[in-house]
Amino acid sequence: MDQTAKIYVAGHRGLVGSALVRALQAKGFGNLLLRTSRELDLTRQSAVEHFFRAERPDYVFLAAARVGGIWANSTQPAEFIYQNLMIEANIIQAAKETGVRKLLFLGSSCIYPKLAPQPLKEEYLLTGPLEPTNQAYALAKIAGIELCRSYNLQYGTDFISVMPTNLYGINDNFDLESSHVLPALIRKFHEAKISGKKQVVVWGTGQPVREFLHVDDLAAACLFLMENYSGSDIVNIGCGAGLTIRALAELVKEIVGFAGEIVFDTGKPDGTPVKLLDISRLTGMGWKPRISLRDGITATYHWWAKG
Numbered sequence: 001m002d003q004t005a006k007i008y009v010a011g012h013r014g015l016v017g018s019a020l021v022r023a024l025q026a027k028g029f030g031n032l033l034l035r036t037s038r039e040l041d042l043t044r045q046s047a048v049e050h051f052f053r054a055e056r057p058d059y060v061f062l063a064a065a066r067v068g069g070i071w072a073n074s075t076q077p078a079e080f081i082y083q084n085l086m087i088e089a090n091i092i093q094a095a096k097e098t099g100v101r102k103l104l105f106l107g108s109s110c111i112y113p114k115l116a117p118q119p120l121k122e123e124y125l126l127t128g129p130l131e132p133t134n135q136a137y138a139l140a141k142i143a144g145i146e147l148c149r150s151y152n153l154q155y156g157t158d159f160i161s162v163m164p165t166n167l168y169g170i171n172d173n174f175d176l177e178s179s180h181v182l183p184a185l186i187r188k189f190h191e192a193k194i195s196g197k198k199q200v201v202v203w204g205t206g207q208p209v210r211e212f213l214h215v216d217d218l219a220a221a222c223l224f225l226m227e228n229y230s231g232s233d234i235v236n237i238g239c240g241a242g243l244t245i246r247a248l249a250e251l252v253k254e255i256v257g258f259a260g261e262i263v264f265d266t267g268k269p270d271g272t273p274v275k276l277l278d279i280s281r282l283t284g285m286g287w288k289p290r291i292s293l294r295d296g297i298t299a300t301y302h303w304w305a306k307g
C-alpha cells in the first residue's frame with residue numbers, strides 16, 4: 001500500500017477498527033476513509049453501494065461487525081448472524097463492483113469446531129460441529145470466508161481472510177452483559193476494589209482455556225498480511241499461548257489489586273473447553289506478537305480506570 005492510498009477502515013471506532021486506524025496513522029497512511037454506523041448503515045446494500053461508488057477506496061479493512069461475548073452470542077443469535085452476514089456481503093460485493101485492490105476480512109477463532117484438536121490449525125475449519133453458544137456468529141464469519149474465496153476464484157479479486165484469537169485492549173466493550181471475559185474481569189475487580197466488596201463472581205467453572213492477543217498486535221499483523229499475503233487460505237492470528245479462565249481471573253485480580261475472593265457461577269456457560277490457535281502459518285511469514293498478557297492487561301486497565 002502506498003502512503004497516498006485511500007484506505008477504508010469499516011468499523012473504525014471499535015476495538016479492532018480503532019487499533020487499525022492507530023497503526024495506519026503511525027505508519028504514515030493519511031488518506032483514511034472513515035464512517036460511523038450513524039453516517040453509513042452497513043446492513044443496507046444500497047447505502048453501501050452508493051458509498052463505494054462515491055468514494056472508491058483502494059484498500060478495505062473489514063473490521064465492522066456485530067460482536068460480543070458468550071452471553072450476548074447465546075441470547076441474541078439472530079442479530080449476530082443477520083447483521084454480520086449483511087455487513088460482509090454488502091462490503092465484499094461493493095468492493096468487487098468498484099475495483100478495490102485488496103480487502104482484509106476479519107473472522108474469528110470461534111469458526112473452528114468445538115472439539116477440534118488443539119492448537120487449532122486453519123485446515124480444521126468445517127471438520128466438526130461448532131460451539132453452540134456462538135454458532136450463529138461463527139456461521140456468519142464462515143460465510144464471509146467463503147465470500148472472499150468465491151470472489152477471488154470467480155472475479156480474480158484479492159480478498160484475504162484472517163482469524164484472530166480472543167482480543168482485548170483500549171476501546172473494548174466493558175458492558176458486563178455483552179462484553180468478552182477480559183474487559184468484564186477488569187471492570188468487576190476494579191469496581192469490587194473501589195466499593196470494598198469481598199467477592200468477585202466469575203462465570204462458568206474457570207476451567208476453559210483461552211488465548212488473548214492485544215489488539216495492537218492484531219493491527220500490526222493485519223497490516224503485515226495486507227502488505228505480504230494474498231490468497232484464499234485463512235490465516236490465524238494469535239499469541240501462541242493460553243491460560244485457564246481461573247488463571248486469567250487471578251492475573252487480573254493481582255493487576256487491579258483486589259484483595260477479596262473469586263467465586264465461580266457455574267450456572268453460566270463455559271463455552272468451548274479449549275480455544276488455542278496454531279499461528280505457525282503467520283509466524284512462518286515472519287510476524288510475531290510483541291505485547292505480553294501482563295503488560296497488555298495493565299495498560300488496558302490503566303486506560304479504562306482513567307475513564
Ligand code: GFB
Pocket residue numbers: 068069070071073108109110133134137165166167176178179180181182184185201202203204208210245268269270271272275
Ligand atoms: O470471552 P467470552 O465471553 O467468549 O468467554 P468465548 C470466555 C470464557 O470466560 C467463558 C468465561 O468460559 C466464560 O464463561 N467468563 C468468566 C466470562 N467470567 C466472564 C464474564 O464476566 N464475562 C464473560 N463474557 N465471560 C467468544 C465468542 O467466545 O469468543 C465470540 O462468543 C468471539 O463470538 C470470541 O468468537 C472470540 O471466548 O467463550
